[in-house]
Amino acid sequence: MIKDSEQNVSPAPPPTSGRAKKTIIFLLPALIALLLLVTPVPEGLSPHAWHFFAIFAAVIVGLIFEPLPGAVIGLTGIVVVAIFNQWLLFSPEQLADPQFKTANQAFKWAVSGFSNSTVWLIFGAFMFAAGYDKTNLGRRLALILVKFLGRRSLTLGYAITFADLLLAPFTPSNTARSGGTIYPIIANLPPLYGSKPNDPSARKIGSYLMWVAITAACITSSMFLSALAPNLLALALVKSVVGIDITWGKWFLAFLPVGILLIVTMPLLAYWLYPPQVKVNEQVPKWAASELKKLGRMSRNEILLLCFVCCALLMWIFAAAWIEPAMAALLVVVLMLWTGVLSWNDITSNKPAWNTFAWFATLVALADGLARVGFIRWLGQEAGLMLTGISPTVATVMLFLAFYLLHYLFASSTAHTTALLPAILTIGAAIPGIDMPIFCLLLVTSLGIMGIITPYGTGPSPIYYGSGYLPTKDYWRLGSIFGVIFLLALLFIGYPWMKMIF
Numbered sequence: 001m002i003k004d005s006e007q008n009v010s011p012a013p014p015p016t017s018g019r020a021k022k023t024i025i026f027l028l029p030a031l032i033a034l035l036l037l038v039t040p041v042p043e044g045l046s047p048h049a050w051h052f053f054a055i056f057a058a059v060i061v062g063l064i065f066e067p068l069p070g071a072v073i074g075l076t077g078i079v080v081v082a083i084f085n086q087w088l089l090f091s092p093e094q095l096a097d098p099q100f101k102t103a104n105q106a107f108k109w110a111v112s113g114f115s116n117s118t119v120w121l122i123f124g125a126f127m128f129a130a131g132y133d134k135t136n137l138g139r140r141l142a143l144i145l146v147k148f149l150g151r152r153s154l155t156l157g158y159a160i161t162f163a164d165l166l167l168a169p170f171t172p173s174n175t176a177r178s179g180g181t182i183y184p185i186i187a188n189l190p191p192l193y194g195s196k197p198n199d200p201s202a203r204k205i206g207s208y209l210m211w212v213a214i215t216a217a218c219i220t221s222s223m224f225l226s227a228l229a230p231n232l233l234a235l236a237l238v239k240s241v242v243g244i245d246i247t248w249g250k251w252f253l254a255f256l257p258v259g260i261l262l263i264v265t266m267p268l269l270a271y272w273l274y275p276p277q278v279k280v281n282e283q284v285p286k287w288a289a290s291e292l293k294k295l296g297r298m299s300r301n302e303i304l305l306l307c308f309v310c311c312a313l314l315m316w317i318f319a320a321a322w323i324e325p326a327m328a329a330l331l332v333v334v335l336m337l338w339t340g341v342l343s344w345n346d347i348t349s350n351k352p353a354w355n356t357f358a359w360f361a362t363l364v365a366l367a368d369g370l371a372r373v374g375f376i377r378w379l380g381q382e383a384g385l386m387l388t389g390i391s392p393t394v395a396t397v398m399l400f401l402a403f404y405l406l407h408y409l410f411a412s413s414t415a416h417t418t419a420l421l422p423a424i425l426t427i428g429a430a431i432p433g434i435d436m437p438i439f440c441l442l443l444v445t446s447l448g449i450m451g452i453i454t455p456y457g458t459g460p461s462p463i464y465y466g467s468g469y470l471p472t473k474d475y476w477r478l479g480s481i482f483g484v485i486f487l488l489a490l491l492f493i494g495y496p497w498m499k500m501i502f
Helices: 015-040 045-066 070-083 093-098 102-110 117-135 135-147 155-168 174-186 199-206 206-222 229-242 248-273 283-295 300-318 325-339 343-348 353-371 376-388 392-410 413-429 437-442 449-453 461-464 474-502
Strands: none
Touching: 015 045, 045 070, 045 283, 045 353, 045 376, 045 413, 070 102, 102 353, 117 155, 117 174, 117 229, 117 300, 117 325, 117 343, 117 353, 117 461, 135 155, 135 174, 135 229, 135 283, 135 300, 135 474, 155 174, 155 206, 155 248, 155 300, 174 206, 174 283, 174 461, 199 325, 206 248, 206 461, 229 353, 229 413, 229 437, 229 461, 248 283, 248 437, 248 474, 300 325, 300 413, 325 343, 325 437, 353 376, 353 413, 392 437, 392 449, 413 437, 437 474
């Protein structure tokens, strides 16, 4: 006999539904490619350029839905294009040249991304992050700030913000920086106030701290070129599509007034808009002090790493004319290996670094291929015709708003950058009178702050969203509010500032 309570239990979904969804996601990139390949070639575009775009679009869809790791998706796209080069990569004129060795040229193009300096800079910066983790230097810096600023909830919010700010210039992954270093520390703080996850007590202080942490990660990700991996990809795409170089110092200076304003006011804004119930607590600084005692004095490796990363920062800012930034990063990696800060096993076993290295390299090559086959030039011409008569300022604002708000459709800043940045840059370049250096800076410096708008907008977002301290409705509401604040700050403060100094 079935009990009444059992009669009300909803039937479990059929197990085949989950498998069917996975199958659809797995086949989706191939379906997109086939759909575009059978679509008539647009007027004015070469067939091989359209076919290349079909493969590129399939790769982007694959990166968005990730039926396989990003590196596998990128490598698949490169291999397909290189093997079927006569239909995808080369023009009829190139193929008609008897001196043109298609197989050799296709291979050179396929591996061209692996010689890109930005890709090696990303790899080197991942090694810096490994050094922070292995030596405990990142944890120590965060605890010091908590020790001195953690008595009040508001100053604790500033401590979290400044901890992220200190780590950001040297950590290309905001997931590693915020999710791997900041979050493990602040997750220990709410219980000291009796604030528990998935409980009404979360609002005592836990909700406030988690929101400040994810917001700080987004701000610092825009503030420094080296604070977010897609920033470095964006730099390579800007160079490839419109031929403009953006240095570390220029990026930092362009975002400086917006960054300072947001860093200084954001913990206070969160304190007003999402206030903690507990304002003061004496236990937090004591806890941080006890954790620092457990760490003991700075180790030899911590001191060495601190010196190395400071040297790298100085070279990135002041010595770019004499030493390539990627080479400066590799120099520091070599020094870490020779001094024992990292071992060779630390290098070879760093799966995230190698995974990022592989798919960044393939994406750089694929983005370069769009320009190589003439697709970018055609897109620019078509966009220029559509936007004829629009003033440069209005066009700049319209394209920027579209680029920013379309992030709602992406669960990856990298996929967003790869899919939209080349197209937006091309459209902007086709508009007479638009200030391309300023337009490029406006777009690329928005990549970090736009991550705040959704619970999946940037790497650390799912970590804080899943902490139990940020309910779904609160996250979406606050994401919209802070997303608008960040957007307006960049438009009404950053944009005029960039026009004035550059």
